[in-house]
Amino acid sequence: MSIDLPSADDFTELTQHRHASSVSVYVASSGSDGNLSPIGRHPESAQIALRTAVTDALSGGTADEVPASDRERLLGLVDALVEDRDFWSTQARSLAVFASPDGLRSFRLMNRLRTHGSLGDRFDTGPLIRATTFAHSGFVLALTKGSVQLLSLESDASNHEMVLTGLPEDLGLELQTADHDGRMDRQRADGNQRPKAQRRDYCSTVQEAVLQQINGSDHPLVLAASSDLEPAYREVNTYRRLVEEGIPVNPASLGRDELARRGREVLDRNYAAQLAEWRERFGTLRAHGRASAKLRDIARAATAGQVDVLLFDLTAEREGTIDEYGNVTPADEPSAHTYGLADEVAARVLRSGGTVKAVRGADLPDGAKIAATFRSAV
Structure with a gap:
């Protein structure tokens, strides 16, 4: 697998975890030239960065409180991950690693994340939540006879081609038909249907390879296909985030950057329409006491499991604490005992089965930093 998206x-497991010796590390891959590239191309640099980040975290201000046995256990878990060859054969561009003496969890991500580590009594899941709920990422599938290309569009406006495995070398032969296309084969009743069936089979083969790369992702997929294959692919599609709007140009005439640019335009229109619809619903529900743009109201509702959809500013940085009843206590400055308030609210919403979206500030109603709709009046 190339990515491991948290469920x-x-x-729930990560945000409820508590242990005094808990290390959270985020690692971005970089090549020999300093540019971000898939981890599988330069695993050694990512492995070194991981070990360094863990060592730095264990050397921080509260590190003296970590027992020697816990320190040895943590370093052993990280070493075991470094030795896992399958884990490092990936197209992911960042890693999120959470370790304590109880065990280690790791996730491979396509997002660009800043390399850093921290030590505390809980895992720092904020960057992971933001990375996996920020919707300005997606995929573009370019499909023509005998040619398939899958692009990953990242939230930082970059793109890269994903390697599709399992496709036959003679993929284009699946669409070879007689020149008359069945029209003159009057003795065969299915003459006109045979090319359609072949196109469906061709698209099914392609989709199987695509799903091996992106299944489990929540990012939308934009289709750019030749006019004969576009309806066939949509007919066999099982990926739930295939966007209704496609790129209405034969992708064979587009370079990768142009294909990515057009795909991003489709994603932006699709996402803008979704947010506009949500803001309208938000206004209606707020008038009936079922929505709010106030942190204190939302924190109490999230703690009670009443938040349906939460949107928060991707750049929100205010820290503090939230108690078991949802009462918010902002902090004047960050410390080892505080955390991102928006991140903590988002974690509580996710634990109760709600939907979370990290968005740009302009996408929120009334200039707010956070907004939510509730399952019932609060």
């Missing part, structure tokens, strides 16, 4: 159960 709702993963978030």
